[in-house]
Amino acid sequence: MILESTITCPHCGTARTETMPTDACQYFYDCTGCGTLLRPKQGDCCVFCSYGTVPCPPVQVDGKGCCHAEDPPPAAG
DSSP states (O other): OOOOOEEEEEOOEEEEEEEEOOSSOOOOOOTTTOOOOEEEOTTOSSSHHHSSSSHHHHHHSSOOOSSOSSOOOOOOO
């Protein structure tokens, strides 16, 4: 299983390699380049599946998203 994925911001193109959690979905990611709060695209379970070079660990293992949710929760604030 691969635990590192490079997330690329669709707004500014900043790319950063991050370690993916193995015990939770990561719904939100703050871009270090422009400050945009990234959320998963519809149908994806987390930001790594939407914007990363490697899908999250649960998808790597069994092809299913972290929480098997249809839609992620709304952004806070």
